[in-house]
Amino acid sequence: MFTGIIQALGSISSLTPVGGDVRLGVVLGSLADEGVALGDSVAVNGVCLTAIELSDRTMLADVSNETLALTSLGSLSVGDPVNLELALLPTSRLGGHIVSGHVDGLGAVARRYPDGRSERFHFSAPAELMPYIAPKGSITIDGTSLTVNGVSGDGFDVNIVPHTLEHTVMGGYQAGTRVNLEVDVVARYIERLLTTGRSGTQGVTEQLLAESGLVPPDVG
DSSP states (O other), X not given: OBOSOOOEEEEEEEEEEETTEEEEEEEXXXXXXXXXXXXXXXXXXXXXXXXXXXXXXXXXXXXXXHHHHXXXXXXXXXXXXXXXXXXXXXXXXXXXXXXXXXOOEEEEEEEEEEETTEEEEEEEOOTTTXXXXXXXXXXXXXXXXXXXXXXXXXXXXXXXXXXXXXXXXXXXXXXXXXXXXXXXXXXXXXXXHHHOOTTSSOXXXXXXXXXXXXXXXXXX
16 A cells, blocks of 8 residues: 655666566665665556565566556656655555555546646546546545546646655656546445445445434335
8 A cells, every 4th residue: 555645756777578568677766765675565656566676776577468558657668757655654654545556547638737836737537537536535646646626527637736746757747648547445435335235236225324324214
């Protein structure tokens, strides 16, 4: 698990085809000073990867075809910057929100414009993810925990303060930049509860709410 609070900016050092998929090399930057160990989980642009080899402040990780198909990792080039975060410790501050590192889909920057010292971004998102994105809710973009400012039919808006622009890859976003999206896991569980009850055959109904004492029973 992660928090979506980016700890360091790294960069891609290599993309090597191995056995039908890819072995990714990542320069860890200042994250190397945090004691990254073999087998650790590291979020790279919001994608949870396992460190299989460490050398000279660089991490190697295997990336499956499933991950290449569902995220932007396969479209990166050597030298491209990436957001990095180590997995959450039980003693860590939960400064963002609960992030799994399992990307739900790809979005894209539709518009970017200044708003005072901040920047406003409008992101397009896949239609199937839009029900999970709510105003003032949380969303993860390339591993960064952000608050949704507004939602429209085709996407959503966020406001990015100067600190985030400077310390994440968001500073380099332009119209058309593809981004990894992870919706709030709580939204997914709520949907599951609403559509499937304990028996697996019904979701939350008026009868169930009444039986649970949450609404008055229908006495009419």
